[in-house]
Amino acid sequence: MTREEIVEKVNSLLSEEFEVEAEAFTPEANVKETLSLDSLSLVDLVAIIQQTYKIKIPVSDLREIKTFNNLYDYIESHLPA
Amino acid sequence: MTGIGEDITALIPQRAPIIMVDRLESVEGDKAVTSFMVRPDNYFVGAEGQSLAEAGVIEHIAQSASAFSGYRARMAGAADAPVGYIGEVKNFHCFRCPRVNEVLHTTITMGAELEGITIIKGETSVDGEIIADVQMKIFVKPQ
Amino acid sequence: MLLENRYYRIIDRKAEGQDTVFRVALLPDCDIYQGHFPGNPVCPGVCNIETVKECVEILTGKRLFIGFIRQCRLTAVASPDICPWVNVRINCTPAEEGFAVTAKMSDDERVYMEYKGVMKVL
Numbered sequence: 001m002t003r004e005e006i007v008e009k010v011n012s013l014l015s016e017e018f019e020v021e022a023e024a025f026t027p028e029a030n031v032k033e034t035l036s037l038d039s040l041s042l043v044d045l046v047a048i049i050q051q052t053y054k055i056k057i058p059v060s061d062l063r064e065i066k067t068f069n070n071l072y073d074y075i076e077s078h079l080p081a
Numbered sequence: 082m083t084g085i086g087e088d089i090t091a092l093i094p095q096r097a098p099i100i101m102v103d104r105l106e107s108v109e110g111d112k113a114v115t116s117f118m119v120r121p122d123n124y125f126v127g128a129e130g131q132s133l134a135e136a137g138v139i140e141h142i143a144q145s146a147s148a149f150s151g152y153r154a155r156m157a158g159a160a161d162a163p164v165g166y167i168g169e170v171k172n173f174h175c176f177r178c179p180r181v182n183e184v185l186h187t188t189i190t191m192g193a194e195l196e197g198i199t200i201i202k203g204e205t206s207v208d209g210e211i212i213a214d215v216q217m218k219i220f221v222k223p224q
Numbered sequence: 225m226l227l228e229n230r231y232y233r234i235i236d237r238k239a240e241g242q243d244t245v246f247r248v249a250l251l252p253d254c255d256i257y258q259g260h261f262p263g264n265p266v267c268p269g270v271c272n273i274e275t276v277k278e279c280v281e282i283l284t285g286k287r288l289f290i291g292f293i294r295q296c297r298l299t300a301v302a303s304p305d306i307c308p309w310v311n312v313r314i315n316c317t318p319a320e321e322g323f324a325v326t327a328k329m330s331d332d333e334r335v336y337m338e339y340k341g342v343m344k345v346l
Contacts, residue, residue, distance in 0.1 A: 094261050095259050095260055095261065096258065096259035096260075096261070096262050097258065097259050098255055098256065098258065098259055099256055099259040099260050099268065100259065124256065125226065125270075125274075127226050134226055134274060135273075135274075135277075135289065135290035136226075136270040136271065136273050136274035136277070136290070137270070139270045139273065140268060140270040143269075143270070164261060164264070166266065166269065166298070166301065167268075167269040167270070167298055168297070168298055169295065169296065169297050169298065170269070170273070170293050170295070170296040170298075171293075171294070171295050171296075172292075172293070172294065172295075173290075173292065173293035173296075173341075174291070174292055175289070175290055175291055175292075178289075215293075
């Protein structure tokens with residue numbers, strides 16, 4: 001799975017789930033702010049990644065993910081073999 | 082196995098007049114099944130005493146999830162059932178209200194969890210007919 | 225009505241543009257608090273959902289059925305101690321088989337519930 005495929009897939013999933021236009025997902029934009037996530041909706045982000053890529057994001061790692069680039073990097077580097 | 086079929090008040094924090102689940106019937110991995118009979122004196126049965134209001138169906142599903150997490154907590158050695166609140170109800174469909182004396186069977190599927198908030202899916206049926214389904218977030222206060 | 229004058233009481237009602245705002249008192253002596261939870265009275269989220277439904281029934285003069293809830297976020301714990309009264313702001317527009325309803329339950333301090341769904345006419 002190439003990075004472009006991850007970026008495209010993640011953007012469409014998040015755009016649909018959080019009802020935000022994908023144009024707003026610039027690589028350096030802050031994920032929480034762009035999707036206006038709070039403690040209730042943050043778990044939806046974790047659930048989507050877990051469902052789609054079978055990757056469980058622990059809280060400690062989640063805190064490090066600030067921008068969309070961070071998210072794409074995390075998925076790319078944690079894809080199951 | 083202890084917990085399953087046990088006195089429900091050991092698995093959930095709610096008490097009369099708002100106990101909305103009778104038994105935890107089975108647990109298998111991230112799925113559990115509960116049962117509940119709609120009685121005439123149920124808090125959510127209206128004055129005309131015919132059926133359980135939609136809000137009652139949601140509370141029944143939430144307490145079914147609560148019984149499941151209470152069971153898991155007891156299995157992990159907790160003394161009493163954790164207090165949980167509904168944080169979000171999403172895509173709730175109610176196809177019909179269950180009538181008094183009908184028995185509900187609800188399947189709960191435990192989903193992702195993050196900092197005390199757990200996503201659950203619930204589906205309730207009466208004699209095999211699906212009457213409601215929903216996705217919920219249950220917030221369990223850390224003990 | 226299932227909960228009116230048992231769980232809540234309507235104190236005031238006024239139109240505000242497209243919305244109607246009910247001012248609702250949460251009744252501290254309601255028997256639900258004996259079991260939800262013993263020694264720790266907390267409003268059950270579902271009772272606030274039922275309260276919204278009953279306000280919409282009063283507003284429309286119709287018996288309604290909650291067929292679909294798109295999303296209901298319960299964003300803060302409510303109770304008669306925390307918030308003896310709350311504003312229930314309702315926007316209700318005709319939709320297929322009933323009404324599209326959005327509602328917000330709040331007081332001056334915080335928002336307790338945001339609700340979006342469809343209520344069918346019985």
